[in-house]
Amino acid sequence: MAASPEVVNGAHPASFKESPYDPLFDPLVTPTGRGQAYAPTYWVGTAGTPPEDDGPINSDIDADIVIIGSGFTGLATALNLAQEHGVKAIVLEANRTVWGCTSRNGGQGQNASGRLYRSQWIQRWGLDTAKRLDAEIRGGFEYWKSMVATIDCDAQPGGHLYTAHRAKKMAFLENEARIMKDVFGYNTRMLSRAELHEQYVCDQEAHGALHEPDGVGVHPLKLAFGYIRKARALGVKIHPASPVLGWETVNGVHHLRTPGGIVRARRVAVATGGYTPQGLHKSLTSKIMPILSNSMVTRPLTEAERAEAGLKTTTFITDTRTLRFYYRLLPDGSMQIGSRSSVTGADAKNPRHFELLKEGLYRKFPSLRNIPIAYSWWGWVDVSHDMMPRITQPDPREQIYYAFGYGGNGVSFSSHAGRRLAERIMGRPGEQWNLPIYNSPLPGHLFAPFRRLGQAMLYKYYYLRDEHL
Numbered sequence: 428m429a430a431s432p433e434v435v436n437g438a439h440p441a442s443f444k445e446s447p448y449d450p451l452f453d454p455l456v457t458p459t460g461r462g463q464a465y466a467p468t469y470w471v472g473t474a475g476t477p478p479e480d481d482g483p484i485n486s487d488i489d490a491d492i493v494i495i496g497s498g499f500t501g502l503a504t505a506l507n508l509a510q511e512h513g514v515k516a517i518v519l520e521a522n523r524t525v526w527g528c529t530s531r532n533g534g535q536g537q538n539a540s541g542r543l544y545r546s547q548w549i550q551r552w553g554l555d556t557a558k559r560l561d562a563e564i565r566g567g568f569e570y571w572k573s574m575v576a577t578i579d580c581d582a583q584p585g586g587h588l589y590t591a592h593r594a595k596k597m598a599f600l601e602n603e604a605r606i607m608k609d610v611f612g613y614n615t616r617m618l619s620r621a622e623l624h625e626q627y628v629c630d631q632e633a634h635g636a637l638h639e640p641d642g643v644g645v646h647p648l649k650l651a652f653g654y655i656r657k658a659r660a661l662g663v664k665i666h667p668a669s670p671v672l673g674w675e676t677v678n679g680v681h682h683l684r685t686p687g688g689i690v691r692a693r694r695v696a697v698a699t700g701g702y703t704p705q706g707l708h709k710s711l712t713s714k715i716m717p718i719l720s721n722s723m724v725t726r727p728l729t730e731a732e733r734a735e736a737g738l739k740t741t742t743f744i745t746d747t748r749t750l751r752f753y754y755r756l757l758p759d760g761s762m763q764i765g766s767r768s769s770v771t772g773a774d775a776k777n778p779r780h781f782e783l784l785k786e787g788l789y790r791k792f793p794s795l796r797n798i799p800i801a802y803s804w805w806g807w808v809d810v811s812h813d814m815m816p817r818i819t820q821p822d823p824r825e826q827i828y829y830a831f832g833y834g835g836n837g838v839s840f841s842s843h844a845g846r847r848l849a850e851r852i853m854g855r856p857g858e859q860w861n862l863p864i865y866n867s868p869l870p871g872h873l874f875a876p877f878r879r880l881g882q883a884m885l886y887k888y889y890y891l892r893d894e895h896l
């Protein structure tokens with residue numbers, strides 16, 4: 428088919444007119460998009476042509492299982508349903524395929540999920556549950572690695588470096604390293620500033636670091652495109668530009684209203700992450716706090732520039748700030764770095780957020796100050812109110828399932844979450860369902876309408892605590 432200006436990258440068979448990307452999109456206030464172009468990310472710029480999809484929904488249809496959202500979670504759920512359970516699900520995506528966080532993140536695949544550290548798991552649930560949770564998440568990380576191994580996605584193994592941005596943070600890292608080693612059996616080790624600089628990276632503000640051997644950096648969009656190809660080869664249908672704008676349940680059948688027709692489904696899995704619209708379904712109301720995260724990538728650094736900055740590793744790095752910075756050297760020599768952004772979508776383009784990110788990079792690597800920034804973007808992270816995700820069926824009387832609340836740690840965990848969500852939908856029994864990430868719904872928030880006020884105040888406090896107190 429010859430490409431016309433209205434045809435989107437060969438989407439198949441019913442292409443659609445792409446609508447412009449809205450940089451000010453805010454899931455708490457903006458209506459769900461329809462067929463929006465991708466955010467201008469490094470990943471979109473380097474992933475190549477998106478794989479074929481099944482075009483927007485253009486008539487009423489019936490389905491057994493429908494998945495809302497085509498990020499890692501939705502795609503992994505669909506892929507597992509097809510691969511492991513022989514069920515060909517339908518995926519509805521509001522915008523371009525993989526439009527949300529999955530095409531916008533830092534690509535840091537960690538052996539983690541949610542925002543709590545392993546020491547905090549012990550405090551919250553006790554040692555026995557923490558150990559079982561560790562086995563579950565560790566197994567999920569291994570599963571994700573096995574998927575990464577089958578898809579060309581520029582994988583960069585090497586583990587994870589967790590740097591102390593202030594001297595007093597070394598004690599915290601030492602404690603975490605000890606718990607990971609002694610309690611959970613990981614081969615973690617502590618590095619002094621000199622060892623960090625000599626072996627890995629001359630981060631000027633780091634006082635030392637914890638190294639954990641688990642961690643793989645990936646090109647997230649190449650990975651997600653790989654999931655699409657695998658899923659469609661097994662009969663999964665993926666419909667972009669098909670936002671679910673209304674949801675009614677009649678005699679146990681879910682009627683999902685999209686602009687092109689009603690999709691009637693027996694079972695629905697919600698995988699909309701930080702982009703979950705207000706009012707999509709009552710079981711989701713105020714369960715997720717969408718938090719905006721900023722990211723940017725420099726132009727590829729020359730060998731001399733990398734040497735001057737002291738960039739010797741492609742191992743990915745995060746620091747100990749609550750409003751943390753995370754960065755890594757990409758395979759083409761570009762430097763990627765990310766951190767917090769504005770509280771609201773309306774303020775996302777405010778240059779001060781971009782400046783904050785750039786200054787974060789220059790503080791760590793002063794010699795990069797004059798290197799042009801090639802890409803800058805942002806995206807909404809799905810943070811739950813108790814800092815841990817849920818993969819669950821919130822009401823046993825309803826055939827509705829969801830997986831989200833990864834809190835910025837979803838690159839690897841979302842694939843495992845999709846695998847578990849598929850098992851959950853198919854009613855497969857298992858010991859794991861007793862774990863806290865599976866056995867309860869996400870908690871809501873008592874003061875939901877005022878959450879952003881609280882967030883703005885917390886950001887000020889975190890900044891003070893991270894930098895000065």
Ligand SMILES: Cc1cc2nc3c(=O)[nH]c(=O)nc-3n(C[C@H](O)[C@H](O)[C@H](O)COP(=O)(O)OP(=O)(O)OC[C@H]3O[C@@H](n4cnc5c(N)ncnc54)[C@H](O)[C@@H]3O)c2cc1C
Binds near residue numbers: 522529532537833
């Ligand atoms: C800047 C940034 C950096 C990050 N860095 C990292 C990192 O380095 N490591 C890490 O582990 N995690 C990171 N994350 C988080 C990670 O990207 C996410 O946890 C993960 O991609 C979540 O995938 P998902 O499939 O659950 O959601 P998404 O990828 O967000 O997919 C949700 C999809 O649902 C669609 N949707 C929403 N509403 C509807 C509707 N009504 N109808 C149909 N479709 C709908 C959206 O359009 C979207 O495409 C980062 C996130 C951001 C924003």
